């Protein structure tokens with residue numbers, strides 16, 4: 102942390118600015134994480150559950166956020182949800198404006214964006230070997246934070262993913278990720294890492310394919 106930044110922030114607070122403001126810019130989220138705090142009935146206190154509140158979008162959301170920022174004049178602003186990236190178009194306008202106002206912005210996001218269902222059905226919609234292989238490769242390279250694989254796969258199944266590719270992704274995902282491969286390569290070398298990755302992908306592909314063939 103830079104000392105000058107800290108002193109500047111304290112200077113602004115002593116000059117009368119609010120230290121922090123948190124705005125839930127949307128009640129929507131494409132995920133359903135186990136243990137999610139945002140949809141707990143008491144999360145917003147007397148305001149009521151998040152899902153019952155009004156959800157703004159477009160110019161109205163931008164104007165309302167800017168109005169709150171002008172009124173409270175925070176040094177630091179947390180933008181949360183639901184999933185704030187659901188309102189990515191509005192954020193494209195808001196973030197440069199907030200930066201120009203000298204507000205430090207933190208975007209609290211799972212970085213999940215909805216994939217068009219047509220893409221999912223085309224790539225992993227059936228139970229072909231290709232669909233299972235594709236899901237295994239994506240799972241092997243993708244990084245899943247703990248427990249997020251469950252709601253992510255639930256969402257993909259709801260958008261048309263086949264049962265076999267879902268299992269393949271669920272097996273390869275937690276077993277590997279790109280950062281994980283780089284670390285393993287540093288320990289056991291390139292050749293053994295390639296064999297290890299190939300085994301995970303092949304076994305996940307076969308498992309997914311067999312599972313959906315036996316339990317269609």
Ligand code: SF4
Pocket residue numbers: 130131132133134136137138139140182183184211
């Ligand atoms: S991403 Fe966040 S808001 Fe969405 S379900 Fe998970 S914890 Fe809740």
